[in-house]
Amino acid sequence: MESYDVAVIGMGPGGEQVAGTLAERGLRVLGIESNLLGGECPYWGCIPSKMMIRAADALAEARRVPQLAGSVEGIRPDWDLVARRIRDEATDNWDDRAAVERFTGKGGTFVRGKGKVAGTGRVEVDGVSYAIAKGIVVATGTRPSIPPIDGLAQVPFWTNHEAIEARKLPASLIVLGGGAIGCELAQVFARFGVRVSVVESADHLLPPEEPEAGQLLRSVLEAEGVQVHVGVSARRVDRDGGGIAVTVGTGPVLRAERLLVATGRQADPVAAGLDTVGVDPSARTAPVDERCRVADGVWAVGDLTGQGAFTHVAMYQADIVIRDILGEDGPAADYRALPRVTFTDPEVGSVGLSEQRARERFASVAVGSATVPSTARGWIHKVGNEGLVKLVADADRGVLVGATSMGPAGGEVLGALTLAVHAQVPLDTLRSMIYAYPTFHRGIEDALRDLS
Ligand SMILES: Cc1cc2nc3c(=O)[nH]c(=O)nc-3n(C[C@H](O)[C@H](O)[C@H](O)COP(=O)(O)OP(=O)(O)OC[C@H]3O[C@@H](n4cnc5c(N)ncnc54)[C@H](O)[C@@H]3O)c2cc1C
Ligand SMILES: NC(=O)c1ccc[n+]([C@@H]2O[C@H](COP(=O)([O-])OP(=O)(O)OC[C@H]3O[C@@H](n4cnc5c(N)ncnc54)[C@H](O)[C@@H]3O)[C@@H](O)[C@H]2O)c1
Numbered sequence: 001m002e003s004y005d006v007a008v009i010g011m012g013p014g015g016e017q018v019a020g021t022l023a024e025r026g027l028r029v030l031g032i033e034s035n036l037l038g039g040e041c042p043y044w045g046c047i048p049s050k051m052m053i054r055a056a057d058a059l060a061e062a063r064r065v066p067q068l069a070g071s072v073e074g075i076r077p078d079w080d081l082v083a084r085r086i087r088d089e090a091t092d093n094w095d096d097r098a099a100v101e102r103f104t105g106k107g108g109t110f111v112r113g114k115g116k117v118a119g120t121g122r123v124e125v126d127g128v129s130y131a132i133a134k135g136i137v138v139a140t141g142t143r144p145s146i147p148p149i150d151g152l153a154q155v156p157f158w159t160n161h162e163a164i165e166a167r168k169l170p171a172s173l174i175v176l177g178g179g180a181i182g183c184e185l186a187q188v189f190a191r192f193g194v195r196v197s198v199v200e201s202a203d204h205l206l207p208p209e210e211p212e213a214g215q216l217l218r219s220v221l222e223a224e225g226v227q228v229h230v231g232v233s234a235r236r237v238d239r240d241g242g243g244i245a246v247t248v249g250t251g252p253v254l255r256a257e258r259l260l261v262a263t264g265r266q267a268d269p270v271a272a273g274l275d276t277v278g279v280d281p282s283a284r285t286a287p288v289d290e291r292c293r294v295a296d297g298v299w300a301v302g303d304l305t306g307q308g309a310f311t312h313v314a315m316y317q318a319d320i321v322i323r324d325i326l327g328e329d330g331p332a333a334d335y336r337a338l339p340r341v342t343f344t345d346p347e348v349g350s351v352g353l354s355e356q357r358a359r360e361r362f363a364s365v366a367v368g369s370a371t372v373p374s375t376a377r378g379w380i381h382k383v384g385n386e387g388l389v390k391l392v393a394d395a396d397r398g399v400l401v402g403a404t405s406m407g408p409a410g411g412e413v414l415g416a417l418t419l420a421v422h423a424q425v426p427l428d429t430l431r432s433m434i435y436a437y438p439t440f441h442r443g444i445e446d447a448l449r450d451l452s
Helices: 013-024 040-044 046-068 079-090 097-105 160-165 180-191 211-223 311-326 355-361 376-381 410-423 427-432 442-449
Strands: 002-009 029-033 109-112 115-117 122-125 128-138 172-176 195-200 227-230 234-240 243-248 253-256 258-261 293-295 298-300 339-342 347-352 365-371 388-394 399-407
Touching: 002 013, 002 115, 013 029, 013 097, 013 128, 013 311, 029 122, 040 046, 040 160, 046 079, 046 160, 046 180, 097 109, 128 311, 160 180, 172 180, 172 243, 172 253, 180 195, 180 211, 180 339, 195 253, 211 227, 211 347, 211 388, 211 399, 243 258, 298 311, 339 410, 347 410, 355 365, 355 388, 355 399, 365 442, 376 442, 388 442, 399 410, 399 427, 399 442, 410 442, 427 442
Parallel strands: 002 029, 002 128, 029 109, 128 298, 172 195, 172 258, 195 227
Antiparallel strands: 115 122, 122 128, 234 243, 243 253, 293 298, 339 347, 347 399, 365 388, 388 399
């Protein structure tokens, strides 16, 4: 039986980081990936979707020119340019040769296949066993979660994979799920001329975020022609000629050429063999401690851990696991100041707790907010200036425990708020600092004044 120091099962952003770094540090590392080395983020997630968003935002900015600067003749969206950029620049036509060479160049051994933990110190890849001396790291990510809606299994639909791979856009699209994927892609496709409807079962878009943000995003999308249905679930799905019909609650039947299902993700700890090292077979995610340990000699990172399905979480956890395997000191995982950004226009950035979550946790909560158009920079920006800053403080300790920054560059403004929550900067310190004029981040100062 071949033996290695470390096996990494699943080579998305989390697994790739662990495997590559440990190989560079001289360990004998076996990297196992059933699909493409790099995972969702570079091939069907963050990177190609943000390229799509970049293109859609360029169109939106061009359409704003008449209100600010004159006229732009003949804006003609051309999806072919985006589809080609995704093939040529982002995904190498979904070929991971360069990533595999990067990993083997660091000294790692790569095997393509389905891996699983087979008890302590052992992994199996498609029936072949390997002995693992120091540690097994499981980073198998998630796959789309498909809701049990009558008729859905009988019709063709897109998940993020088909949406990212699209060479040609449909004339119309129903998006099931108004979360991060649903909202980002709905806006992209609408800006390229697709008639888009979004169906979200929660009572506002982006349900984990502040309701104000979800409501504002809804009005922005509607102003761009997207039909938004919130607080209703799809009851059934049927074929409708060459397209799809979705019956929403007791209400309308939506019809479109295509359906995109973006209703969340699911992990599978048992498929990764984690039950063989003591994980409850009914667990929906891999239970990890503050060092991402699952059991003796077994770690998990990334979406599989359920600590936030973001590339930056996978990479943050990867660094913790690398240190733990190498026996190096360093801080344990701390998710209090976990930032997330939905890259719609306006961007919706948030960190830490929402007001509701904070009220569940702390006796005395203060909130303050400011709208972007009411700031000097927002007013100057004019068209496309929708947004807000909302702060949530634990009033007893006088520190921020959560914040939202929505607006143009909302994800960038979030940086200052993430630092404040992470470092527990006293509110008085935040109030006494100087905010450059006229920046979007001056909205933070206005919201601090509003805290009560
Ligand atoms: C459309 C979209 C846009 C996104 N945008 C952003 C964004 O802007 N910012 C952000 O932070 N996050 C974004 N995300 C989320 C981000 O892609 C994920 O959080 C990240 O990829 C998770 O990394 P991971 O390493 O946990 O798993 P994954 O990237 O899911 O990788 C897991 C890998 O494991 C492999 N695998 C699974 N089972 C096995 C097995 N048994 N054996 C071998 N290999 C296996 C899979 O093939 C896969 O390659 C986006 C996601 C999507 C879908
Ligand atoms: N910018 C980013 O960082 C970014 C972008 C895209 C995705 N992601 C990550 O990928 C994950 C998956 O994205 P997602 O959008 O699929 O999941 P999500 O959990 O963010 O959103 C899914 C949405 O679908 C809704 N929903 C569930 N069942 C439904 C049904 N039957 N009918 C109507 N609505 C239903 C949920 O209420 C939820 O709002 C995200 O949670 C996020 O962590 C991140």
